[in-house]
Amino acid sequence: MTRAIVLVLDSFGIGATPDAARFGDAGADTLGHIAAACARGACDLPSGPGAGRQGPLELPNLARLGLLHAHHASTGNWAEGLTLPDAVVGAWGHARELSSGKDTPSGHWEIAGVPVRFEWGYFPNKQQSFPPELLEALVQEAGLPGVIGDCHASGTEIITRLGEAHVESGKPIVYTSADSVFQIAAHEEAFGLERLYSVCETARRLLAPYNIGRVIARPFLGERAAGTDAASFTRTANRRDYSVEPPAPTVLQKLHDDGGTVVGIGKIADIYAHCGITRTLKASGHDALMDATLAAMDDTGAHSLIMTNFVDFDMVHGHRRDVAGYAAALEHFDARLPELLGKLQDDDLLILTADHGCDPTWTGTDHTREHIPVLALGAGLTAGPLGARETFADIGQSLASHLGLAPMDDGESFLPSAASSTPLSNATGGH
Ligand SMILES: O=P(O)(O)O[C@H]1O[C@H](CO)[C@@H](O)[C@H]1O
Numbered sequence: 001m002t003r004a005i006v007l008v009l010d011s012f013g014i015g016a017t018p019d020a021a022r023f024g025d026a027g028a029d030t031l032g033h034i035a036a037a038c039a040r041g042a043c044d045l046p047s048g049p050g051a052g053r054q055g056p057l058e059l060p061n062l063a064r065l066g067l068l069h070a071h072h073a074s075t076g077n078w079a080e081g082l083t084l085p086d087a088v089v090g091a092w093g094h095a096r097e098l099s100s101g102k103d104t105p106s107g108h109w110e111i112a113g114v115p116v117r118f119e120w121g122y123f124p125n126k127q128q129s130f131p132p133e134l135l136e137a138l139v140q141e142a143g144l145p146g147v148i149g150d151c152h153a154s155g156t157e158i159i160t161r162l163g164e165a166h167v168e169s170g171k172p173i174v175y176t177s178a179d180s181v182f183q184i185a186a187h188e189e190a191f192g193l194e195r196l197y198s199v200c201e202t203a204r205r206l207l208a209p210y211n212i213g214r215v216i217a218r219p220f221l222g223e224r225a226a227g228t229d230a231a232s233f234t235r236t237a238n239r240r241d242y243s244v245e246p247p248a249p250t251v252l253q254k255l256h257d258d259g260g261t262v263v264g265i266g267k268i269a270d271i272y273a274h275c276g277i278t279r280t281l282k283a284s285g286h287d288a289l290m291d292a293t294l295a296a297m298d299d300t301g302a303h304s305l306i307m308t309n310f311v312d313f314d315m316v317h318g319h320r321r322d323v324a325g326y327a328a329a330l331e332h333f334d335a336r337l338p339e340l341l342g343k344l345q346d347d348d349l350l351i352l353t354a355d356h357g358c359d360p361t362w363t364g365t366d367h368t369r370e371h372i373p374v375l376a377l378g379a380g381l382t383a384g385p386l387g388a389r390e391t392f393a394d395i396g397q398s399l400a401s402h403l404g405l406a407p408m409d410d411g412e413s414f415l416p417s418a419a420s421s422t423p424l425s426n427a428t429g430g431h
């Protein structure tokens with residue numbers, strides 16, 4: 001009953017990579033800087049989302065899997081204020097990225113054994129970011145009255161700034177970031193959700209010559225409150241990503257082609273451009289994503305991969321530079337981990353990891369080039385260090401080995417060559 005469960009904590013970096021300076025990210029450390037802010041009392045949340053969180057960061061279950069040791073190996077520092085576990089039960093390490101970008105598809109594809117060795121196209125951070133001929137073609141082919149935006153922006157800031165102009169004019173808001181991305185924001189009701197998706201599909205087609213990784217639909221709702229100047233626009237859960245296909249078959253594709261089952265939860269199917277996905281479970285919010293993961297563990301049989309992307313760390317907290325919210329989300333995720341550990345079966349391999357960093361204390365609103373944690377349990381692994389991994393693809397190679405697939409072209413497996421028969425129930429103390 002060989003299964004693998006991969007949880008991607010989107011943007012949960014554990015310290016800058018050796019090449020971070022090239023990205024302006026030398027010194028970035030998502031976990032370390034959140035921990036430091038919590039330790040100095042800067043992340044107390046008396047009310048609102050995450051209410052009740054206060055003081056030093058507490059991640060006892062992730063710490064037992066080796067998170068703090070992995071962060072220490074990555075940065076040379078112990079994350080401030082966290083309690084070291086009595087015993088580490090997992091195999092832990094940190095990995096650097098071979099891919100040229102620090103974006104979500106690159107990170108996920110490399111985790112699945114396929115690094116991105118080519119350079120993506122990017123749009124410059126200047127007044128008019130997009131080529132005029134591209135926007136003209138989009139307006140023409142999608143039958144739009146025009147577009148507004150045309151710049152680098154944070155998605156929440158730009159709808160606050162331009163939401164009303166969009167609703168009044170019917171012109172969608174187009175913007176980008178340090179990622180290889182073309183994002184389109186539009187009001188779900190005033191503009192229409194299906195119409196927004198259709199405009200995104202047109203954009204996806206027109207962007208082919210520009211080598212852009214993703215088009216993202218960013219629907220929102222809200223209005224200007226009557227009699228005031230305050231407009232409140234909020235993004236909805238109906239975001240949709242239109243990624244190009246991975247440059248080579250990922251371990252998901254290989255498992256799928258081998259007759260296995262690949263369950264993609266949350267954004268996973270979109271990120272892999274629906275390549276190699278057997279079943280998609282959509283869910284919004286970390287609780288629903290965790291619930292869907294637990295349900296999938298209950299009803300997914302042998303020769304399978306369950307992969308979940310926990311997007312709110314990145315989308316709701318990292319890009320918003322919301323340090324306290326990120327801390328609360330981590331603690332909430334940690335508190336739910338025992339439920340998942342309790343469902344592991346003896347032949348399961350569990351991997352917790354990330355796809356890039358998004359240090360909420362860093363300048364700007366973009367991702368940060370960081371090591372990712374590699375926390376693994378099962379498949380004959382013994383508790384202890386996996387060392388500094390040269391590529392995220394070591395995860396994909398380990399998955400291929402665990403699932404009995406032909407080796408991937410990249411990456412080195414960290415599983416013991418002949419998996420020992422140490423049952424998971426012994427390693428986790430009964431979980
Ligand atoms: O600011 P928002 O719209 O959340 O966008 C962020 O999310 C996108 C995907 O990670 C990135 O391109 C970044 O710009």
Ligand SMILES: [Mn+2]
Pocket residue numbers: 010011103104314355356
């Ligand atoms: Mn991401």
Ligand SMILES: [Mn+2]
Pocket residue numbers: 104314315319358367
């Ligand atoms: Mn992001």
